[in-house]
Amino acid sequence: MTPTVLWVCVLASSLAAFGLKLAGHLVPQHWLATERVQRTSTLVTVALLVSLVVVQTFADGRAVVVDARVPALAVAAVALALRAPFLVVVVLAAATAAGLRALGWG
Amino acid sequence: MTPPRSPATDAAARQGLSVAVATGLYGVSFGALAVVAGLSVAQTAALSLLLFSGGSQFAVVGVVAAGGSPVAAIATSTLLGARNTLYGAVVAPLLDVRGWRRVAAAQLTIDESTAVAVAQRDPAAVRTGFWVTGIGVFVLWNVFTLVGALAGDALGDPRAWGLDAAAAAAFLALVWPRLSGRLAQGVAALAAAVSLALVPVAPAGVPVLAAAAAAVVVGLVTSGPGTSGTRATGGAR
Numbered sequence: 001m002t003p004t005v006l007w008v009c010v011l012a013s014s015l016a017a018f019g020l021k022l023a024g025h026l027v028p029q030h031w032l033a034t035e036r037v038q039r040t041s042t043l044v045t046v047a048l049l050v051s052l053v054v055v056q057t058f059a060d061g062r063a064v065v066v067d068a069r070v071p072a073l074a075v076a077a078v079a080l081a082l083r084a085p086f087l088v089v090v091v092l093a094a095a096t097a098a099g100l101r102a103l104g105w106g
Numbered sequence: 107m108t109p110p111r112s113p114a115t116d117a118a119a120r121q122g123l124s125v126a127v128a129t130g131l132y133g134v135s136f137g138a139l140a141v142v143a144g145l146s147v148a149q150t151a152a153l154s155l156l157l158f159s160g161g162s163q164f165a166v167v168g169v170v171a172a173g174g175s176p177v178a179a180i181a182t183s184t185l186l187g188a189r190n191t192l193y194g195a196v197v198a199p200l201l202d203v204r205g206w207r208r209v210a211a212a213q214l215t216i217d218e219s220t221a222v223a224v225a226q227r228d229p230a231a232v233r234t235g236f237w238v239t240g241i242g243v244f245v246l247w248n249v250f251t252l253v254g255a256l257a258g259d260a261l262g263d264p265r266a267w268g269l270d271a272a273a274a275a276a277f278l279a280l281v282w283p284r285l286s287g288r289l290a291q292g293v294a295a296l297a298a299a300v301s302l303a304l305v306p307v308a309p310a311g312v313p314v315l316a317a318a319a320a321a322v323v324v325g326l327v328t329s330g331p332g333t334s335g336t337r338a339t340g341g342a343r
Contacts (some may be wrong), residue, residue: 001170003146008148009176013166013183014156020187021159022212023324024194032195040325045189046164046290047297047321049161049281052168054301056274059172059313064305072271073278080282086132093275094235097268 013051068106114231119223125218129160130246132276137254139273142170142264148254154251158232158244159216161280162187168273169311175331178311185318190261193220200224214240232292291330 001009024032032038044069076093084092100106131155140150145167153163162183169179195214200223201211223236255301261267285291297317304313 016184017187024191025198035295043321050297051301051317052277069271076275094268094272097271
C-alpha cells in the first residue's frame with residue numbers, strides 16, 4: 001500500500017472505531033441487552049482473533065506453510081496455559097522463531 | 107470525575123494502575139510490529155491515539171503485513187471493534203456523563219477499562235476504576251507504542267527477530283481468556299478451519315472476514331442457556 005492508502009486505512013479504521021464506541025454510549029441500553037446480540041458479538045470477536053492467529057501462523061502469501069512460526073505459537077500457548085503475562089508470551093514466541101531461524105530452520 | 111475517596115475507590119485505582127502498566131507495556135510490541143509491517147512512525151502513533159483498541163490495531167497491521175486490501179484492513183479492524191459498542195452500552199449508565207466527558211469516555215471504552223469498571227461494587231469505585239484504567243492505559247499505550255515504533259525502525263529484517271511469530275502470539279494472547287465456554291471453543295475451531303481452507307484460494311483479509319461471518323451465523327442460529335422462550339437479561343448482572 002502507498003503511504004496515502006495507509007493513511008486512509010489508519011484514519012477510516014479510527015473513525016469507525018470511535019463511531020462504534022460512541023454509539024454504545026448513546027443508544028438506549030436495552031437495544032443491545034438481548035442475549036443473542038451479546039452472544040453473537042462475543043463469538044465474532046473470538047472468530048476474528050482465532051482467524052488472525054491462523055493466518056499469521058500458517059499463511060505465506062496464498063500458500064499454507066509450516067515454518068518457525070508454528071513451534072513459536074506452541075511455546076506461546078504453553079506460556080499462556082502457565083498464566084504468563086502478555087509481554088512474556090509475545091517475547092517467548094519471537095525468541096523461539098528467531099532462534100530456530102538462526103539455526104537455519106523455518 | 108473526582109468521587110470522594112474510600113477504601114473501595116482506592117482499590118479500584120490500584121487495580122486500574124496495575125492493568126494500565128501491564129497493558130501499556132505491550133504497546134512496545136504493537137509499535138515494533140506496525141513499523142516492520144510498513145507503517146510509518148506517525149501512522150503507528152496515530153493508530154494508538156485515534157483507534158485505541160489493541161485487537162483492532164493489531165488487525166490493521168496484520169492485514170497490511172499480509173498484503174491485504176485497504177477494505178479488508180478497515181473491515182477486520184471495525185468488526186473487531188464492534189464489541190466496544192456493547193462495552194459502551196454497559197458502562198454509560200454507570201458513568202452518567204455528558205458533553206466532552208462522554209466523548210472522552212467513549213474513546214477510553216476498551217476491554218481493560220470496562221473489565222475493571224464492572225468488577226467494582228459501589229458506584230464511585232466503578233467510576234474510579236473506569237477512568238484510572240482508561241486514562242492510564244491510554245497514556246502508557248501511546249508512550250510505549252512510540253518506543254516500539256522507534257525501536258522497530260532500527261531492527262531491520264523482522265523475520266530474523268521472530269516478529270511475525272510475535273504477531274501470532276499477540277492474537278493468541280488476546281483470544282485466550284475468551285475461550286472458556288464450549289460454544290466459544292466450537293466457534294474457534296470453525297474459524298480456524300474456515301481460515302485455513304480459504305488462505306490458498308482467497309485474497310489476504312478474506313479468510314478472516316469469512317471466519318467472522320461464520321461466527322455471526324452460529325450466534326444467530328444457536329440458542330444459549332436460558333434463552334428458550336424467556337426474555338433475555340444479558341448485561342443486567
